[in-house]
Structures are given as structure tokens and as C-alpha cells.
Amino acid sequence: MISDRRSFLGALVAFGASATPGSIWSGAAMAGSSVATKSATESLVEPAVLRSENGVLRAAITAAPGKVRLGEFVLPGLLYNGSYIPPLLRCRLGDTLRIAFKNDLPDQASNLHFHGMSVSPNGKSDNVFIHVHPGEHFEYEVHVPANGRQGPGFFWYHPHAHGLVDKQIRGGMSGALVVDGFEQLFPILRDLQERFLLIKDAELGDEAHLLSINGQIEPVLAMRPGEAQYWRIGNISAESFIKFGLDGVRLYVIATDGHPLSRPSPVRELFLGPGQRTDLLALAPGPGAYEMRTIAFENEAWRKPEPTRKLATILCTGPTENVGSEGAILAQRVQSPRWIDEVRASPIARRRTLVYSRTPDRRLFMINGKVMEEDRIDESVRLGDTEEWTIVNTDQQFHNFHIHQTAFLVTEVDGTRPDEDSLHDTFSVPRATADRPGMLKVVIPFTDPVIAGRFVYHCHAADHEDKGMMGVIEVGL
Numbered sequence: 001m002i003s004d005r006r007s008f009l010g011a012l013v014a015f016g017a018s019a020t021p022g023s024i025w026s027g028a029a030m031a032g033s034s035v036a037t038k039s040a041t042e043s044l045v046e047p048a049v050l051r052s053e054n055g056v057l058r059a060a061i062t063a064a065p066g067k068v069r070l071g072e073f074v075l076p077g078l079l080y081n082g083s084y085i086p087p088l089l090r091c092r093l094g095d096t097l098r099i100a101f102k103n104d105l106p107d108q109a110s111n112l113h114f115h116g117m118s119v120s121p122n123g124k125s126d127n128v129f130i131h132v133h134p135g136e137h138f139e140y141e142v143h144v145p146a147n148g149r150q151g152p153g154f155f156w157y158h159p160h161a162h163g164l165v166d167k168q169i170r171g172g173m174s175g176a177l178v179v180d181g182f183e184q185l186f187p188i189l190r191d192l193q194e195r196f197l198l199i200k201d202a203e204l205g206d207e208a209h210l211l212s213i214n215g216q217i218e219p220v221l222a223m224r225p226g227e228a229q230y231w232r233i234g235n236i237s238a239e240s241f242i243k244f245g246l247d248g249v250r251l252y253v254i255a256t257d258g259h260p261l262s263r264p265s266p267v268r269e270l271f272l273g274p275g276q277r278t279d280l281l282a283l284a285p286g287p288g289a290y291e292m293r294t295i296a297f298e299n300e301a302w303r304k305p306e307p308t309r310k311l312a313t314i315l316c317t318g319p320t321e322n323v324g325s326e327g328a329i330l331a332q333r334v335q336s337p338r339w340i341d342e343v344r345a346s347p348i349a350r351r352r353t354l355v356y357s358r359t360p361d362r363r364l365f366m367i368n369g370k371v372m373e374e375d376r377i378d379e380s381v382r383l384g385d386t387e388e389w390t391i392v393n394t395d396q397q398f399h400n401f402h403i404h405q406t407a408f409l410v411t412e413v414d415g416t417r418p419d420e421d422s423l424h425d426t427f428s429v430p431r432a433t434a435d436r437p438g439m440l441k442v443v444i445p446f447t448d449p450v451i452a453g454r455f456v457y458h459c460h461a462a463d464h465e466d467k468g469m470m471g472v473i474e475v476g477l
């Protein structure tokens, strides 16, 4: 739309982009304002990695304003260590994360949250009630239990200072966190190339936005014909619900939000709300170029779906590989006990209902009619209990449900019972229709002693969370 293009040019001038207007778009800035850019031919770049050594992951992470270059655009960002894709943190069960966090943002508090981790919410650990003010340091010390519910998997880190989260994640403050060892569950992974696809969404003004993978616009992923690769895809954007699929390449899910399936499960398309991750085996077809594209869907009843757009190109060239035949993939079975089996076998100690709503002017988003207050405890839960929570969405747009320190089992979505083979820590709550609210039912284990304490649950569309759609839970004896 023309108005978008004009304001866009204004933004580009303001932030010093060097592109000339004629070269900025190969496609139009579409209705709904997703922006198509010139096709790139850049190979996908893996994020930089920081690994634990001798049981300790030492990292210094500084939040500060900085410029972000995304394809042809230069934008003002809020960055960790000056990078739109900050270091991927890799540790193992039993390790301690010692992270020196410095807030060099000039005007706003921040902190760190370790999304999806079953670790302590107290003290210097994964404590979202810590506020690190501008100019201040905080030394995080997060112990990853060797023998708790926490297993190997793909998680992420981002700020959680209430009211400021959306702006900071959208500016670039989010990165990947991995607990290594997943290959012990799926031995085939030992032979495969591992790739991270970290999806972010940058704001370009006037609702125009720019989806990227590893900070790249429409990157190229090289595969050999017939090759299997290990893909770890994370939606680490602030608030985007993204449905997408691939031509040609066959996909088999092996984990959701870091939690293993019992066996690889073929999938044709993926729907990842903000905060969700999935681990997949990707099996390349014959030689050729294939596209990863978004799939249009109606996120908000009052807005037309955004048009489909390209996310990446999969380029299959070179000699044929034999490593990843479909038979070898489908023969994989997780032999060790899984947390999901414990959750399924646990009696429901209590049922609760959370009703999501908002004010018509969109200034307040609520759970059970209340906006978040850090000093109020909304739900008190007994350690050791497993509960069933029903999230009722009265709003005609998607929200999602995320709870800190524990995963959950999805048992019902809008009246249908999905055949779930893995746990989640974040899951989309369908929007209301004109006739009835959207509904998600989950079973949540509060069984790991390490999670005792005070933490939060919320919609992970960070704008909604900032505007109140969050509650405080206390798990105790």
C-alpha cells in the first residue's frame, strides 16, 4: 500500500539506509503490510555459539541500542551484545549458567528469562521479578538440574521486565538456548547436520514488518538431494503467529518446545505462535530449488489474512546422499522414559479456568478480568499436584498460553482432543468466533521440586502480556 511505502521511506531515510527507492522492493508492500524485498542469495548463517566448559556456561550479555541491518533495511534495534542474533547458549544437564547481564539501555529496565526451562524461579535464577535498571549489572546463576524434569532440548532467552517486553524483543533482544544431549534420544541425529532457524519479526513503522531467519531475509539453505538434516526452528519474535510450509522437503517433527515425541511424526505445515519451537528432521527431495513460504490464515477477525510470502529457499544440489532415508527416520524410537507419560498418569488435583479478554480500545488485556500486578498472587498451587487449566478466549484474535518453569500436555483445542505425543510450554489459543469463545485445555504438572516459588503465566504475544494479560502463580507446600 502506498501509505506504507511512504512512511517506510521516511523510516529508511531517518535510519540511514543506503538503498535507492527503486531497488527497495521487488514485490509490493502488501495489504496487511508484510513487506516483500528483493530476492537474496545469501546462504543461511548459523548463530555464534557459547558453550559450557567444566559444568559452567559463562557469558556476558549486554543489552543496548544499536543498528540492525536486515536485507536492504537499516533499523534502530535493541540488541544483546550488539547483534540481532545474539549468541546461542549451549549447556548440558547439571551445568550452571553464570551470566553477567548488563543493562545499557538508556531509559528502561530489563532482565533475563530462560524460556521453557524447569529451573528455580527464585533468587538469582530464572526470576522475572528482578528489574535491572539502566546502567546496572546483574549476575545470573541458573542451575540446570541433572535429575529433574528438565531434559535436553531447544529453549530461548529474552527479557521479561513487565510492560517493556514487546519493545525489547521486537528490537532484537531474544536468543536461542540449548541443553545438549537430544541425540541420545534420537541416535540418527549424530550423523546429521544441525541447523538453527530463528525467526524474528522487525517493525518497520505503520504496521509494516519484516520476517527474517537468523537475521537474514530469504536466506538459502543448501542440502544434497536425499540428505536428511536436523532443523531446530524457533519463533523467537515478540508477537507473530506464523503458519508456514515447504515445497518438496519432507518434514518429521521430533520435538515441540524442546520436548521429545516418541517417534518422528510427518508434518506438512507448521504453526508457531510467539515463543514456540520445533525440532524436525528435514529430508531433501531431488535436485532443485524449493521454497519455504508462509501460509495465509486469519489471525484477527477484523483484518484480512496477510498474503503468503517467501521465508527461505532450499537449494538441493550435488551428489545424492543416502544418510537420511525415510525408512531410517521413521524407525527412530525414543527408548528412555518421557515426562509426558508421568503427566498422563497423574490424577488431576484441581481444575482452574482463565478467561482472556481485552478492552475495546486494546489498551488493556486481561486474565479473569484483571491486568497483571507483580505483587498480587493470582493462583496458589500445591507442589506435587497436577492440574487441568482451561483457557477461554473471548477475543476474536489468537492469543497463546505460556507458563514458566514447567511444560504442559495439551488435551483439548476448541472441543477437539488432539492426539498429542509431546509436551509444550507455549500453545496458541484459538480466537473466538461470533458464536463462541476459543478454548484450550492443558494438564500442567507442578511436580518438580525445583520450580517451587513465585513465577508467571501469560499470553506470549508480548504486546498483550505487557498490557496486562499475565498472572502470578505461587507453587509451594
Ligand SMILES: [Cu+2]
Pocket: 398, 399, 400, 459, 460, 461, 464, 465, 469
Ligand atoms: Cu495475546
